[in-house]
Amino acid sequence: EPEVTQTPSHQVTQMGQEVILRCVPISNHLYFYWYRQILGQKVEFLVSFYNNEISEKSEIFDDQFSVERPDGSNFTLKIRSTKLEDSAMYFCASMGGSYEQYFGPGTRLTVT
């Protein structure tokens, strides 16, 4: 069964450093998303991406964040200068023709 994959599974970085989280969505899906879950809190929407551009973004997704689909398979989330409060699980999701979004296993980002 096709699935969304994410790398790395765990990323530790120092405050102020740049990180890139990578995702490979399901191959025939056209809509891509990033969500995050801070420990003990709800899963929160960050951004959606369709047709090579951002279609929606939340207030969390400020100028420190960017997304890119550099080739036909990868979808990346970049945080330019990480803060302590960016520590969270980051989930990538993709969607095909229906409204069901399929999630990857997540990347645990720890900012020290």
Next chain:
Amino acid sequence: DQQVKQNSPSLSVQEGRISILNCDYTNSMFDYFLWYKKYPAEGPTFLISISSIKDKNEDGRFTVFLNKSAKHLSLHIVPSQPGDSAVYFCAARGNAGNMLTFGGGTRLMVKP
């Protein structure tokens, strides 16, 4: 942001009995609802969904009921199995975009 709420943080059920997980929402613009199951250290796994034009959707042991006038949905699992033990999230999609708004989750424990 309390647009989607799951008021029961946990639920314990005996194997073979019915599990009923509840979810309430406040935004009348939500038009599609989804249930996800999540194990520790994994991403949310899609279970079942329902459009706002329906009041029931069934898939094997899982049934979702939607009461639009009460802004309430529920997930029924019959019969419950120990492998169903996980955290269950309801999520809602607005009609202006595909971003999902999640509830806080309910931890289901199915006892053998």
